Structures are given as C-alpha cells and as structure tokens.
Amino acid sequence: MIFYEKCDMKQLLYSAIIFGLCCLQPCDVWAQTSTLEVTVNNIKSDKGTIRIGLFTKEEFLKTPFEGKIVKATPEGVTVVFENLKAGTYAISVVHDENENGKMDTNKLGIPREGYAFGNNALGKLGPPTFNQANVVIGPETVKQVLKIKYL
Numbered sequence: 001m002i003f004y005e006k007c008d009m010k011q012l013l014y015s016a017i018i019f020g021l022c023c024l025q026p027c028d029v030w031a032q033t034s035t036l037e038v039t040v041n042n043i044k045s046d047k048g049t050i051r052i053g054l055f056t057k058e059e060f061l062k063t064p065f066e067g068k069i070v071k072a073t074p075e076g077v078t079v080v081f082e083n084l085k086a087g088t089y090a091i092s093v094v095h096d097e098n099e100n101g102k103m104d105t106n107k108l109g110i111p112r113e114g115y116a117f118g119n120n121a122l123g124k125l126g127p128p129t130f131n132q133a134n135v136v137i138g139p140e141t142v143k144q145v146l147k148i149k150y151l
C-alpha cells in the first residue's frame with residue numbers, strides 16, 4: 001500500500017504546472033536547427049579566398065544572410081553552416097583571387113574571377129535566379145557540391 005503525504009502531492013501539482021507553462025513557450029524556443037555543408041571544387045589556384053554566401057530571396061546577390069571565407073586551395077574546400085533555421089536559401093560562391101572583397105568583372109560585366117551557385121545553376125546572360133540557385137534546408141544535413149566556373 002502506498003501512502004502520499006500532502007507535501008508530496010503539492011510538489012507533484014507544482015511540478016505539473018511548471019511543466020505545462022514550459023510547454024506554452026513560443027515554438028521558436030523548441031525549433032530545430034539544421035546544417036548545410038558546401039563543398040567547392042575546380043578551384044584553379046591557391047591565390048586568394050573562396051567566399052561563400054547564403055541569401056534569402058529578398059536579398060539575393062545583395063547582402064548575404066550568412067557568409068564564410070576560407071583560403072583557396074586547388075584540392076577544394078568545404079564549409080559548414082550550422083544552426084540554420086529551416087527554410088530556403090540560395091548559395092553564391094566567388095573565388096576572390098585578389099582578396100578585394102568583390103567579384104571582379106571586365107567592362108562588359110563578365111566575371112574575371114571564378115564563381116558558382118547553388119545546384120551548379122547557370123543563368124542566361126547573367127547570374128541564375130534565386131529559384132535556380134536555392135536549396136531547401138530542413139531537419140536533415142543538406143550537402144551541396146559546387147564546381148567553380150572560370151570564363
């Protein structure tokens with residue numbers, strides 16, 4: 001036979017109330033985060049850096065949501081973006097050979113440095129659209145293997 005003291009029942013009741021209040025927290029508190037692994041291949045030299053940017057649709061090719069810069073190496077590079085909220089992001093990569101922080105172009109606007117986009121997308125007479133270069137981030141780790149192009 002089990003006997004409960006009044007104190008134990010009060011503690012049980014208080015614990016249940018506190019647990020219930022914790023469950024009422026906004027969903028963001030419990031939201032899962034995801035990981036995106038980007039591997040960049042076909043890098044022609046070890047000059048400069050590889051700049052990898054993640055973009056939202058509204059800021060595509062303007063301001064990256066998050067970015068990473070790593071030393072260029074012909075063997076390829078891999079960067080990992082962690083703690084991303086689930087959603088859709090586009091990827092842009094630049095081989096910034098002279099490390100001036102931007103994509104160098106000629107007078108016609110044609111890139112003089114290597115570049116790549118998510119899904120290895122190519123645009124027609126310019127960069128691809130957000131929808132062509134995007135990747136959907138969910139609960140699983142997402143991997144993209146991109147090949148830099150040089151003109």
